[in-house]
Amino acid sequence: MSKTLFEKVWQQHVVKANDDGSVLLYIDRQLVHEVTSPQAFEGLRAAGRQPWRVNASVATPDHNVPTTGLEFGITDPVARTQVEALDANCKEFGITEFKMDDIRQGIVHVVGPEQGLVLPGMTVVCGDSHTSTHGAFGAIAMGIGTSEVEHVLATQCIIQKKPKVMRISVDGDLPAGITGKDVALYIIGEIGTAGGTGYAIEFAGSAIRSLSMEGRMSLCNMTIEAGARCGMVAVDDVTIDYVKGRPSSPAGEVWHQAEAAWRKLHSDADAVFDKELNFNAADIVPQVTWGTSPEMVVPITSSTPALADAKDDVQREGWTRAFEYMGLQENTPMSEVLIDKVFIGSCTNARIEDFRAAAAVAKGHKVAANVKLAMVVPGSGLVKKQAEEEGLDVIFKAAGFEWREPGCSMCLAMNADRLNAQERCASTSNRNFEGRQGAGGRTHLVSPAMAAAAAIKGHFVDIRDWEEKAGN
């Protein structure tokens, strides 16, 4: 019988089917960070349990780590407690950890793939909703809560009901300047933040296949913002090339066995989906969010919406609140919106390709006078090193950007990097919720090139016009 990619991976991981339709699903890899794990380790300890398979989990601190002055350690005592708790828990239970002083440290969702810890066809979990990132490898990758983190540590399984499967196809050539991030925001704008609820999404079509692994990771990363359980892309040469030679990837004879198995990880030609949606790559224009939910997004060429166009009262109410919070009026052209800060980073866009794109825009320019802070925060120590080897840090610094140490940083502002109330930020992260980047802060989600261009101009601009109109 023909199967979808999701079904293939799912079936390979069913340990036991329960009477009510849920299954015990085996987990190949668990990524661990400091924020959602302490209570799970505490639970293990209280029950006198040991991890089921210690080498299936890998940890790194990311949410709380400072991005400057690392020589002083973490000065916030509460954050320090949490990172120290992770260090102590990993030591006690024998879990590999890339600590703050390790060059491999970084955002879990950047580190996992970079180290070859995430492989095609795996089941991957982490106490973090953006675990969906790893679906880019044809893996089933899901964010879980802390109780489930404990459950996976103790049993190597989770209890799950099989979601429905939706295929979203984007066909045609992506126009120049359109990235995985724009594709993600465009799709969320079309289907809404609850559009994927109850589904696993497979992204397919020629435009998706044309994306690099970085682009696919940005796209799958934001699947959670569409409400889906996970997002996936079929395995192809791009996937295999990325995985090959990574520290934890198989090698030698095992590599050949693995590759042969991975080559089967695509939906069969006549596989049936519970829902199918189709989009044209040519319709996608660089995206900018205007409100406080990722679905409040418009093309850069357009304006904030008119309240009269809301589909119902609940949406109108939401838009009214968002306008007030964001300090914007209806029908405002996005290119007129001035910004105060720029953040290029996060598990959505802190990989080498993202920095190359941003640096290409920033090269030879200066950050606009009205922009108080423009920061670039690598996703891992290794991304930082590579970017420095390519001279990207020099370009950023010459343009007036700050070049920081790896971590989540201003994506969620748990460390010192944050927006003040009413500050407006062009951000490459994934959430524009109220207060996400600091209480009262106003976030606009964009691609790395769009963020860099906004930094230079001091307001949003259409990256497709950059070459001609940048005033070079």
Added chain:
Amino acid sequence: MQAFTTLNGLVVPVDRANIDTDAIIPKQFLKSIKRTGYGPFLFDEWRYEDVGQPEMDCSNRPVRKDFVLNQPRYQGAEVLLARENFGCGSSREHAPWAILDYGISCVIAPSFADIFYNNCFKNGILPIVLSDAEMDVLFSETQAQEGYRLNIDLNAQTVTTPKGHVFSFEVDDFRKHCLLNGLDDIGLTLQHADVIRDYEETRRAEAAWLF
């Protein structure tokens, strides 16, 4: 885990869609390594004028009087009403911990984000999905009548209004069983340790690179 069987509780209406977990419990409270103590900070940014910090004393903080949770008539609420896509965003289990610590053990909405929905069951909170039309009834009745309480019966899968209207809801059998009995998933799963080991052995033979 605390069992959930029946509840007759005061209802608080939070009439908003897409309430995300950052709103339910802002990030600064995620620095705690405990499971309790989050109740005073539930909806912190909506509830208080100032910015909350972990472990601060909330008794003298300036409150936003117009926020529904601060209104005297809703003090002691145990049931929360909301609109679609409740609990979206971050997977933080601190959100259900905060809700429970505040004293709410049942959330009723037309839809929930998956991870949040799942997290509720792990913590003795019952999330109930009702239709938009049914939600409209509950919102308007709650707002109209001070002291409005709902009767919730998990075993019968019903929500009963003071006037005697009965709304039925769906819930997975397994989740219902665990919630009714306050069962810990891990203990249940470990009863199948042999099956997990057998699976691993088979899998290792066909996909050695995973181990």
